[in-house]
Amino acid sequence: MKRQSDFVSRAKALRSEAEHRLKNAAPVADEALSADDAQRLVHELRVHQIELEMQNESLREALAEVEAGQRFVDLYEFAPVAYFSLAADSEIRLANLAGARLLDYDRMSLQRPRLDTYVADQDLPAFNAILTQALASDALQSGEIRLHRRPGEPFVTVRIDALADRKTQVCNLALSDITENKRLEQLARQADHYRQAMLDNIPCLVWLKDEESRFLAVNTAFAQAFAWPSPEALLGKSDFDIAPPEVAEGYRADDRWVLENSRRKYLEERLQVAGQERWFEVSKSPVAMDGRIVGTAGFARDITRQREMTERLRDSEAFNIAIINSLTAQVVVLDEKGLIVTANEAWERFVGENYGVDLAKYEQGLHYCSACASAVGQPCKRPECGVWKAIEDVLLGYRSSVTMDYCSDLFGKTYWFRMNVDALPAPRRGAVVVHEDITALKLAVDQQKAAKAQAEQADQAKSRFLAAASHDLRQPLFAMSLYVGMLKKKLAPADATLANNLTSCVSSLNELLTDLLDISKLDAGVVQAEVRNFPLAELLDKLISIHAPEAALKGLRLRYVPSRLTVRTDPVLFRRIVGNLIANAIRYTEQGGIVVGCRYRQGKVWLAVYDSGIGIPEDSIGKIFEEFSQLGTGERNRGSGLGLAIVAKAVALLGLTMRVDSRVGKGSVFAIELPLGRASEVEAREKGKPRPLRIALAEDNVAVLDAMCCALEDLGHEVVGAETGKALLQQLGDKAPDVVISDYRLDDGETGFDVIEAVRAVFGETLPAMLLTGDTDPKLMRSMADRGVVVQHKPVEIEALQACIDALTERRGGGLNDWVLRD
Structure with a gap:
């Protein structure tokens, strides 16, 4: 509008100037005009007036277009979005101020840069595709690319919208800087990942719901439990999408209760997980935001194993109680003060029969001595018997267990009891006291002692008889053999067979007597080894x-x-x-x-x-x-x-x-x-020192290791000792030992067999090996024998150890294989 008013004012000014010039012009003589000329003149003036009006209209339209174009230029130039006009080769034909700032280039420069030189190498294919497709069609082409102003600077991420101008054969681009948006999106994704990772690291099922019980977040364990591919797939879903309607309705009811009462709710539920029924301990809590309850959060911990163990413990407890009650011995458990905690039925029956039913019924919480205080002559009333003193020693920790026999007089009859007291395992304090009636056993032992005394007397008499028989019977046999010898000389040759038979009978009789005497001595126990x-x-x-x-x-x-x-x-x-x-x-x-x-x-x-x-x-x-x-x-x-x-x-x-x-x-x-022994000093001097060997020794007890190394080195051996198999292999290096010896139980769960296997793996499966152990388990013996490993039981004398080493090394050389019979 401003430009139109300027145009009107300028037109008035021009008319005023024209009138002024007309006045100052030289006068023109008036000529008489004919009617025709005047008519034509009027016509021309009217036509000229119309032309002037048309020109004025054109000028006004042109001015309006110029004003509109100026407004477009202003919008284009100062727009916050970067605009470019590109040639087919991406040469920048035109760019607004935002575009120049985006690329940091001078628009007044005679050089026209190409936009693809600013595009990241990885995004060039995408940029070229957008430009090509835009020039080939009238459709708008969009995408995202990264630009860099100069090398070393960070990339700028932009959204590109491209549209071709068919008349000028250029492609107009609008570039929007979305770098900050991308950064915020990345941060949002990272936050989502961190939240999901946090949820996934919680060792139970976790979920978050809104007020309508729609899932806002769940962890992976929850999704897997209900057979959903991912936590994201459950977002926006409800309980009716993961459970049968009747079950889902129960979940919804729990959620409503939590929302209405603003309180946490605990419950145990049985859920179908991966086709199996599992028990879960569930906790549902209200979620508040700005003082308003906006949803619920839930945690479910699998307690199936815990319930099974609890049931097993109950069954085990019932089983143990049944076993204890089946014992005829009286069993009572005391706390650290000597108060009765529990007792088996045999104890209660014994107390009830001897001291009163009421005392047996209300015995828990009573002191041990109170249970038998009413019985005259009970151990706790006789200081010399030491029963309570023995129990007290265990309760105070002076001893871990006590076994003693004592007698007690009940209603005029003497009974013998054997008491075993054992401390309860830590951290509990107290003791288990077991009383067993051994009166019959005591009588049987006394009878056995008497029978043994009689047997010993009989054995002594038998020994005296055997001594006499050995002398008295051998004399006539010796004489008989002499007489047979004399007869053989006097008999005719035809009777030689009879003489030989007689000699054979005497020899058999002599052998029989010797065997009879030997077997009798062994039966009588008079032979001392x-x-x-x-x-x-x-x-x-x-x-x-x-x-x-x-x-x-x-x-x-x-x-x-x-x-x-x-x-x-x-x-x-x-x-x-x-x-x-x-x-x-x-x-x-x-x-x-x-x-x-x-x-x-x-x-x-x-x-x-x-x-x-x-x-x-x-x-x-x-x-x-x-x-x-x-x-x-x-x-x-x-x-x-x-x-x-x-x-x-x-x-x-x-x-x-x-x-x-x-x-x-x-x-x-x-x-x-063969019980291996120790060679005598004379034998040692005669045989000399054993053949020196390279011995690999593994022993985790440093003192024992040092002692064995010294003893074996004194015998002339080279000993490579270590506390573990790994250290032993390192010390052995590439030089093979002649034999490997190891303690069976080493530190950190390592065994001697592990050491032997490791050494054999390096130096050969036939390497002689020996285990030293105090373990007498037959399974261990058979296992080592099957693996070709000799076992020696501790303690072992060095001479016996040397003998076993000699036998092992001889066997490896083939000395024993010459005579072993094969099945």
Whole structure:
């Protein structure tokens, strides 16, 4: 409007100037005009006036367009959005002030930059696609790209809207800076992720609902529990989307109660989770915002295992109570002050029968001594019996357990009781007191003592008889053998068979008498074992030399594997055991031979006698150790039938273990466990020091480790010792040991077998190995034997340890494999 008023004022000014010039112009002579000329003149003036009016109208329209264009230029120039006009190659043809500021370039510069030079490399394909599609169509193309003003500066994220101008063949772009929006969106996403991570790290089901019970947030455990793919999928859903209607209605009722009462609610519910019924402890709380309740928050903890354990504990408690009540002994539990906490039915029955029903009924909370205060002569009233003193010692922590026998007079009769007092396990304080009536046992023990005294007297009489019989019977037998010898010289050759039969009868009678005397001595218990150390080789040398002629007469080969082991037992009884086994093997073997030698089995050393004889049926193995029991007929029955019975009794007397394995028609094996002993000083000087070995030793007790290292090094060995398997391997390096020795139980749950396996994995599976342990579990023994590991029980003498090491290293060299019979 301002420009139109200016135009009007300027038109008036021009007319005024024209009139002024007309007045000052030279006068023109008036000429008479004809009517036609005047008419034409008027016509021309009117036409000219119309033309002037049309020109004026055009000028006014042009002015309006100019004013409108100026307004567009102002809007375009000062708009907060960056506008660009681009050529097909992205050259900037036109840019407003916001665009120039966005790219930080001078619009007055003669150089026209290309917009794609500002686009991030990763976004160039997307930018080019938007530009190309915009120029190829009339549709608006949009997208997001990143721009950088200059290298090193952070990127600016913009939204691009592109539309082509068909007339000018340019593409008009509007770029909106959305960097801050993107940053805020990223922060919002991070906040959502942190919130979800926090919810997911809560070890239970978590959810948040609005006032309409729609889910606003849940954790992953909740979504998985109800078989939903993700927590986001549950947002906006309700209980009716995750549970049957009747169950969902119950959830809604709980929510309404929490909202109406503004209080937390606890309950236990059974839910279907992954097709299984699980018990949950549920807590629902109101959520307040600006003082107004806006929803509920819930937590559900799976207590299925807890309920199961509680039920099991109840069952276990009922079971234990039933067991305790089934005991005939009187059991009572006391607290640290000696007050009765509980008692079994036997105690209550005993108190009720002897001291009164009321006292038994209301005994809980009473002092132990009060339960028997009404009975005259009870232990608590007799200071000399020491019953309460023993209980008090356990209650005060002076002793952990007490066992004592005491007598008590009840209604004129003496009873004996055995009391066991054990402290309750920490952290509880108190004791369990068990009274058991041992009156009958006491009488039986007294009777047993009397019977034992009588038996000892009988044994002494038997021993005197055996001593006399040993002398009196052998004299006539000796004389008879002399007479038979004289008769053989005087008889004719035709009677030689009769003389030989007579000699055989005398020999059998002499052997029978010897066996009878031996078995009688063993039965009577008059044989005392004299245990000492002796070399096994000497004993075997003598036995082989004694029995070799008899084996040769039958065409059998009798041999043994030499051994350097030292045995600790009674040499006489042990020689009799081995001698009887060799004699028995020769008697029942017709072809092949007999082998005697040591072998390792189940971590122990055994002396075994192998034969290739007739074998023993499996159902007869137990019978062969009975007195006067023999297998077979004919010449084999020439013996007394007491040889193996003597072996069994001697083995039992020495505390040894014997194993028998036999197959009919294949042969038999009798094996005796060898108690390894300590070589004497004379033997040590004769044998000299053992062969020096490289020994790997694992022991977690530092004092024991040092002691064993010193002892083995004194014997000339190189000892590599460590407290763990890992440290042992590090110290061994690449040099293999000759044998590995380890304690069984090491620190941090490591075992000696773990150490042996680790060392064998590096230096070979055949590496000799030994475990030292105080554990006598048979399963452990069998397990180690199956793995080729020798077990020695603590404490072990160094000489016995050296003997076992020698045997192990000899076995690795193949010395024992020469004689071991295969099944």
